[in-house]
Amino acid sequence: MTDKDSSSRRRFRGLPPGPTPLPFIGNMLQVDVKELITSLRTLSKSYGPMYTFYLGSRPCVVLSGYQVLKEALIDRADEFSGRGDFPAVQMWSKGNGIVYGTGERWRQLRRFAISTFKNFGMGKRSMEERIKEEAQFLVAEFHKTQGKPFDPTFFLSCAGSNIICTLVFGDRFEYTDKKFLNLLDLINSNWKLMSSTWGQLLFTFPKILRHVPGPHRQIYKNYLKLAEFVRERIEMNQQTLDPNAPRDFIDCFLIKLQQDKNNPSTHFNEDTMLKTTVNLFFAGTETVSSTLRYGLRILMRHPEVEEKLHEEIDRVIGANRSPCMEDRSQMPYTDAVIHEIQRYADIVPMGVPHTVTRDIQFRGYHLPKDLNIIPLLCTSQFDPTQFKNPNSFDPTHFLDKQGKFKKTDAFMAFSAGKRVCLGEGLAVMELFIFLTTILQNFKLKPLMNPQDIDITPESTGLGSIPRPYQFCLIPR
Ligand code: HEM
Structure with a gap:
């Protein structure tokens, strides 16, 4: 045994029990790599809500079920707020940028992004107006399909992406803009690759997979292309920047770079700007559009739910004005359906890995600083102690006996705690306005x-x- 091995053993001595690992390959023989999440959920049945799992030679603690996720992410939010290894992106991000950063740099970036987005209207009327306008563009595109079958993927991606593009690049793009469609294709491909068997293999064996040919290598190349586009946009902004009238997130970042240029300890530099902008573009595009794409498919499977949505939309909004956020308080059924779509579609099932930010004692175990934590968000979203019918699509999970909307903390589509999705407020507005506008205008x-x-x-x-599909939209 080398000195390194023995010090690493000492460091990890107090971890919770889990399946016995083998040298180099860790627990890989105990899981089906093609179904990593299902396997991790199954292991929690034997080892409980908190167990140690070795991804190759890296130990991770897997958290499973609402109770332990709440205790970690919410009750001990600061200590669980580090960002863990995410090998599919690590080669490109190198731990930089808002999603993959950690420590003081992440804290400052997050604060900066939240305040900049607020200044540009996030959570305010002006952003709602932008989303309402985009929803009308989306409906206009849908009308062009003339009731014929089509795949909604790129229409929904354009709509969702245009909201984050307005904030980040100060602009929306036409649904026919080839360059824009190409970028959306890169984002969509990467999301699919990270969710494929290859993506899971890469997550499990990063050191080996980096040297093995296969489709997973495209993830890195696609990130480089996205970064190239963002670099061009940053240059365009630089040439036309008016420090007294910032137009978008990039302008604000450029101004911050200027302000901090003589501060040697600043966390704001060009690489951070590039990576954070790509992170926001990516996170703001695929998540909302995947949820809508999944949601429309679920509604086709449950026409009785679609019918009730039409009824509520017709009663509260009618046909002559656009839906707005104020309507939501009078539309408990729609609110419940959107939550149930997010719960059931569960589009980020294992969250993004975290780490603990210092040595801690948690549930009687010693977790050393920087230990990887896998918060299996799906195990809260499908927790049988929290939802009466977890494996079925059932909007009454979010309704009380009087038919009023019922919130529950086990809903963790956006995660929870200090690293909770930064775009949650924006996404909630987008999902409500896009979905109600589509159903106000069309029947699926x-x-x-x-x-x-x-x-x-x-x-x-x-x-x-979600499985790929085509459908028809029939004007109402
Ligand atoms: C339905 C839509 C969305 C879902 C389900 C979703 C879900 C998530 C989840 C599960 C995380 C990981 C949180 C963690 O580490 O514990 C996350 C992080 C993040 N999301 Fe979202 N997201 C959505 C939309 C958006 C949008 C529209 C934006 C645009 C601003 C966005 C920006 C981010 C960012 C920047 C992070 C990283 C936060 C951090 O590390 O501090 N997301 N999101």
């Missing part, structure tokens, strides 16, 4: 019998990917 027509529609995901890794 599947190409097969509703009961034959498979609403299980096509693959599950970083993301849960």
Whole structure:
């Protein structure tokens, strides 16, 4: 045994029990790598809500079920707020940028991004107006399909992406803009690759997989292309910047770089700006559009739910004005359906790995600083102690006996605690306004019998990917 091995053993001595690892390959023989999340959930049945699992030679603590996730992410939020290894992106991000950063740099970036977004109207009327406007562009595009079958993927990506693009680049793009569509394709491909078997293999064996040919290598190349586009946009902003009138997130970042240029300990530099902007563009694009794409498929499987949504929309909003956020308080059924879509679609099932920020005692175990934590968010979203019918799509999970909307903390689609999704407020507005506007204008027509529609995901890794489909939208 080398000195390094023995000090690492000492460091990890107090970890919770888990399946016995083998040298180099860790616990890989105890899981089906193609179904990593299912395997991790199954292991929690034997080892409990908190167990140690070795990804190769890296120990991780897996948290499973609402109770332990709450105790870690919410009750001990600061200590669990580090960012863990995410090998699919690590090669490109190198731990920089808002999503993959950690420590003081992350804290400052997060504070900066939140205050900049607020200044540009996030959570305010002006952002709501932008989303309402985009929803009308989306409906106009949908009308062009003239009731014929089509795949909604890129329409929904354009709509979702245009909201984050307005904040980050100060602009929206046309749905026919080839360059924009190409970028959306890069984001969509990366999301799918990270959720594929190759993505899961990469997550498990990063050191080996980096040297093995395969589709997973495209993830890095796609990130480089996205970064190239962002670099061009940063240059455009630089040439036209007016420090007294920032137009978007990039302008604000450029101004911050100027302000901090003589501060040697600043965390704001060009690489951080590039990576954070790519992070925001990516996170703000694929998540909302995947949820809508999944949601529309679920509604086709449950026409009785779609019918009730139409009824509520017609009663509260009518046909002559656009839906707005104020309507939501009078639309408990719609609110419940959107929450249930997010719970059931569970588009980020294992969250993004965290770390503990210092040595801590947790549930009687010693967790050393920087230990990787896998918060299996899906185990809260499908926790049978929290939802009466966890494996079925059932909007009454979010309704009380009087039919009023019922909030529950076990809903963790956006995660929880200090690293909770930074775009939650924005995403909630987008989901409500986009979905109600679509259903105000159209009825969904599947190409097969509703009961034959498979609403299980096509693959599950970083993301849960809905099966590809076509459908028709019939104007109402
Ligand atoms: C339905 C839509 C969305 C879902 C389900 C979702 C979900 C998530 C989840 C699960 C995380 C990981 C949190 C953790 O580490 O514990 C996350 C992080 C993040 N999300 Fe979202 N997200 C959505 C939309 C958005 C949007 C629209 C934006 C745009 C601003 C965004 C920006 C981010 C950022 C920047 C982070 C990293 C936060 C950090 O590390 O501090 N997300 N999101």
